[in-house]
Amino acid sequence: MNNQILKLYTISQKNNRLILGLMSGTSLDGLDIALCKIKNTGIDTQLELIQFETIDYEDDFRKNVRKIFAKRQIDQQELCGINAYIGQVHAELINKALEKWNMAPSEIDLIASHGQTVYHAPQILTKDYSLPNSTLQLGDADHIAVKTGIITISDFRQKHIAAGGEGAPLAAYGDYLLFTDQTENRILLNIGGISNFTFLPHGASELKAFATDLGPGNTIMNHYMKKHFNVEMDRDALIASKGEVNYELLTALMKEEFLTLEFPKTTGPELFNLAYLEELQLSTNTGNLSKEDVMATLNAFSARAIIDGILKVSEGLDNVAVYVSGGGLHNPLLLQNIKNGLPQYKVTSIDDIAMNPDAKEACLFAVLANETIAGSPDNVKNIKDSPAICMGKISLPY
Numbered sequence: 001m002n003n004q005i006l007k008l009y010t011i012s013q014k015n016n017r018l019i020l021g022l023m024s025g026t027s028l029d030g031l032d033i034a035l036c037k038i039k040n041t042g043i044d045t046q047l048e049l050i051q052f053e054t055i056d057y058e059d060d061f062r063k064n065v066r067k068i069f070a071k072r073q074i075d076q077q078e079l080c081g082i083n084a085y086i087g088q089v090h091a092e093l094i095n096k097a098l099e100k101w102n103m104a105p106s107e108i109d110l111i112a113s114h115g116q117t118v119y120h121a122p123q124i125l126t127k128d129y130s131l132p133n134s135t136l137q138l139g140d141a142d143h144i145a146v147k148t149g150i151i152t153i154s155d156f157r158q159k160h161i162a163a164g165g166e167g168a169p170l171a172a173y174g175d176y177l178l179f180t181d182q183t184e185n186r187i188l189l190n191i192g193g194i195s196n197f198t199f200l201p202h203g204a205s206e207l208k209a210f211a212t213d214l215g216p217g218n219t220i221m222n223h224y225m226k227k228h229f230n231v232e233m234d235r236d237a238l239i240a241s242k243g244e245v246n247y248e249l250l251t252a253l254m255k256e257e258f259l260t261l262e263f264p265k266t267t268g269p270e271l272f273n274l275a276y277l278e279e280l281q282l283s284t285n286t287g288n289l290s291k292e293d294v295m296a297t298l299n300a301f302s303a304r305a306i307i308d309g310i311l312k313v314s315e316g317l318d319n320v321a322v323y324v325s326g327g328g329l330h331n332p333l334l335l336q337n338i339k340n341g342l343p344q345y346k347v348t349s350i351d352d353i354a355m356n357p358d359a360k361e362a363c364l365f366a367v368l369a370n371e372t373i374a375g376s377p378d379n380v381k382n383i384k385d386s387p388a389i390c391m392g393k394i395s396l397p398y
């Protein structure tokens, strides 16, 4: 027997597993690395975050990925190279983190690697029904396994699509296992590049859990800041706070068909991008707005799409709490706009239920890998409109 298969078997039998969850989101800010100690599987899963680090990407990395990111026309040679390149860079960043934490690769049981989404193409976005739902995450895990010496589980989204899903959001699986409460109806809102939530009805409810994307989180704001101020984000909403919302433009932004579709649904920067904004500025004659006013309007747009989604899912329910994670939590104006639209609910950081808001997505991939190795599809059969499956591919280092 290949000794790596034996090792994998041994890991699957362990009581506790040390799993490094990796997330590289659509904001391209950095690689989130969460070292998780995971005990048990299914609804008995217990996760302890041992270490967490976001290692910022170098500008060269962003430049390379942006050559193909969310673009319909690209150079195939670059696509091919960038797949290997991301795998190599991620492996280097993992080794750097382990060194910083004074840990040897042999102490880690598994890596759970999300990879870098470069294109997301569910049929509801493409409207091309001759091709199936599809999504592409790069950063080949064989590079990660070989360069770190750690067995790596990766590419989680393909099986979701193969089994009938859109490949996202996958957060429902981990959220359901970790955060379902017996009495509280929970909405776990994540504001990354794209905003999404997992709805977790309380334990005795007839309703089922599900996750859905809502609309733009930070993505259009980031792209606008890059183009007009050559920075990656509107840090602390300093620019948006100086502007005023333009309601004509906001109304036009809110008319996008995606926002009216039933849950669950997924989207990406393929739809919510600068071209989307610029077209609507033309059609509403708001091309001459100040940059501050545009940013204030974009901030209000992200908040409005989130508020509408939350109001829709929570209609008629009591004891509802909203727990926020992702980078958008650090945008004070965005959070205030969301709170203003939901005065009836408690809206707080997911820190309140013992999860680091910046580490959450990386931890969720560690939970998915834990299920792949030691769990069962039966553990996640109660999630609405999501196939009951364990996901991910296995890369062996030797």
Ligand SMILES: Nc1ncnc2c1ncn2[C@@H]1O[C@H](COP(=O)(O)OP(=O)(O)OP(=O)(O)O)[C@@H](O)[C@H]1O
Pocket (backbone or CB within 6 Å): 023, 024, 025, 026, 027, 028, 029, 190, 191, 192, 193, 194, 195, 217, 218, 222, 232, 233, 234, 235, 236, 237, 325, 326, 327, 328, 330, 331, 332, 361
């Ligand atoms: N201090 C801050 N002020 C304003 N915005 C911030 C701040 N800190 C983080 N952000 C926003 O959060 C973004 C990063 O969020 P996060 O890492 O959750 O996104 P992601 O994981 O890349 O996205 P996704 O979940 O959609 O894949 C930044 O690009 C920025 O827009």
Ligand SMILES: CC(=O)N[C@H]1[C@@H]2OC[C@@H](O2)[C@@H](O)[C@@H]1O[C@H](C)C(=O)O
Pocket (backbone or CB within 6 Å): 025, 026, 117, 120, 135, 167, 168, 169, 170, 171, 172, 192, 193, 194, 195, 196, 211, 213, 266, 267, 268, 361
């Ligand atoms: C295709 C893809 O990478 N989607 C991401 C993205 O970032 C947020 C939102 O869009 C969500 O659908 C998803 O990530 C989270 C982790 C998910 O799958 O739940």
